[in-house]
Amino acid sequence: MREDVSNNPGRHSRYETKWYHRQPSFWFRKDRPRPEGHRLAPEVVRFDAEPGVTPSEKPPVRIFLGTEPLQARAERIFLWSVKQHRDPARVYEIYLMKDLKGYDRHGWKTGFTNFRYAIPGLAGNHGRAIYNDVDQIYLADPAEMFDMDMKGAGALAINPGEDSVMLIDCDVMAKHWPIAEVGLPGMKKKRFRNAATELKLWGELPGVWNARDDEFNAAQSKCFHFTTLQTQPWRPFPDQIRYSDHPDGEVWFALERSADRARFTGFTREKPSPSFAAALARLGNGSPAATDAAADAAEIAKLASATGAKTVLDYSAPAPGGAARAWSGLAVTARDVSKPPFAEPVAGSFDGVVAIDSLSGVPEEDVAWALDELFAAAGRFVYVSVVSDASRMMEGAAPLPAEWWKMQLELAANRTPGRRWKLLVAGESASGDEKAHAFGGGAEQARAA
Structure with missing residues (x-):
């Protein structure tokens, strides 16, 4: 005692x-x-x-x-x-x-x-x-x-x-x-x-x-x-x-x-945060992706090669100019960009899921269940690219640090194991210059002990 x-x-x-x-x-x-x-x-x-x-x-x-x-x-x-x-x-x-x-x-x-x-x-x-x-x-x-x-x-x-x-x-x-x-x-x-x-x-x-x-x-x-x-x-x-x-x-x-x-998250699609409806309205207005397209393409190619992926869901914000994205050697299915990201459940089954800038405007409390939908649709890998600076946040919200995004990917990988993942976070450094953080891993990364 x-x-x-x-x-x-x-x-x-x-x-x-x-x-x-x-x-x-x-x-x-x-x-x-x-x-x-x-x-x-x-x-x-x-x-x-x-x-x-x-x-x-x-x-x-x-x-x-x-x-x-x-x-x-x-x-x-x-x-x-x-x-x-x-x-x-x-x-x-x-x-x-x-x-x-x-x-x-x-x-x-x-x-x-x-x-x-x-x-x-x-x-x-x-x-x-x-x-x-x-x-x-x-x-x-x-x-x-x-x-x-x-x-x-x-x-x-x-x-x-x-x-x-x-x-x-x-x-x-x-x-x-x-x-x-x-x-x-x-x-x-x-x-x-x-x-x-x-x-x-x-x-x-x-x-x-x-x-x-x-x-x-x-x-x-x-x-x-x-x-x-x-x-x-x-x-x-x-x-x-x-x-x-x-x-x-x-x-x-x-x-x-x-x-x-139990794949538990505090908020869910059925019971999202009170901020989610307002976020959908804002996301529905659309905005060009602000990530590095060349860096995204390079990382996606690495993941596809490492996992043997052939099919990919491109669950991203619209590309600049509205052009469809294409990655060599991959059969790409694009999400319906006429609707805001996560307005409806992510549907289908693919080797990989790519989410470029589609999570940047999702409320903090809803990111976990949104990631769960992406991981559930991916059989082999998930690639997420987000922007973390004040100009891209919802009105009244605040930027989330790269470490927070990394933690969310780690936890999602624990809830839906067996997928490789890569995260690229673009934001502003203290000097005002563009600064990117890259992270990757699998479910084992989330354990702190």
Whole structure:
């Protein structure tokens, strides 16, 4: 039995990341201000009552998740953990607090640090809400926590200095954590923590709901928190952190493998993000491909030669001048360019699928399921070429880094194994010049351990 230290704030320092855990590049980036957020509200993943089950009359379980783009891998497995342990009769709503507009994030440890104190306002200043960091997974039904007797407290946490998991009474905390103050420049976490402490609004959350690293007990823990950055199994920031294996990382990897087998994504074609309809309207206007045609052709030829491919679906944005693309030795079937990309399911079966610029304008939340359709249509290889610069983004959106696109291809390859893939990301460098990043591999590339 491991020592229970969940209620001892003085032991929190053992989870900290020291200077020697950092990559050299971190020290050149650590004071760089985060870009302005572009989302007016969190996107919501909703799990309705399962078919054939009498719906519960209890209120939806509302979970607000602090996350950011390069945590997409952890975000997906958090969602899957909720789905695996939920009450099938009840509704669960997971609000993705990511890149929200109107918050000065300079000095935040993560891209979502202070979002947790905006939850009462984001929740309409009423009802209950759970807060979770993205580096956690549920091992029990979060409804058990959601329905807990709060005994008059405004917020429950394992201790006032560890609010990475909270159960919040939004009616009580709205006036003490006013949403208008959360995004102010220089606003520190201690302002919000101290407001609850001074008014004695903190209540104690059992440690099983925030089992941090070596506090994890397979027989008892209900929420496993991989809080130590340098041992997080999915290794989200390899350019910043020197990672080592987590002693219980297999718990997370096993959950990811089950999500892969189920081909799970948070949003789907049947239930896309709320932004998808607007994206289709914009994509329907069409725009010439802005990628390097010669580089695309060279990479496609390499993939076809390596895999023996003969037939290809060209699922790309229109070529400049509207001319059909052709690649030597390949029988090419072009998608119907009269319709926006992904307006209808990708149909057919081909040796290879080529997607040049057709994913550039798809909302971040919908890229995963769109890639799944491309991988499903490809028997041997997938080639994706995208543009990642502000001039090509949807109105109100932000460019996604090359590392994010690479991660999405790796995860898609895990969900639909057996395909080779290549990714070319064109964007602007810091000097304003065109800069391209190339990545390739297969399903094995996605495992971080």
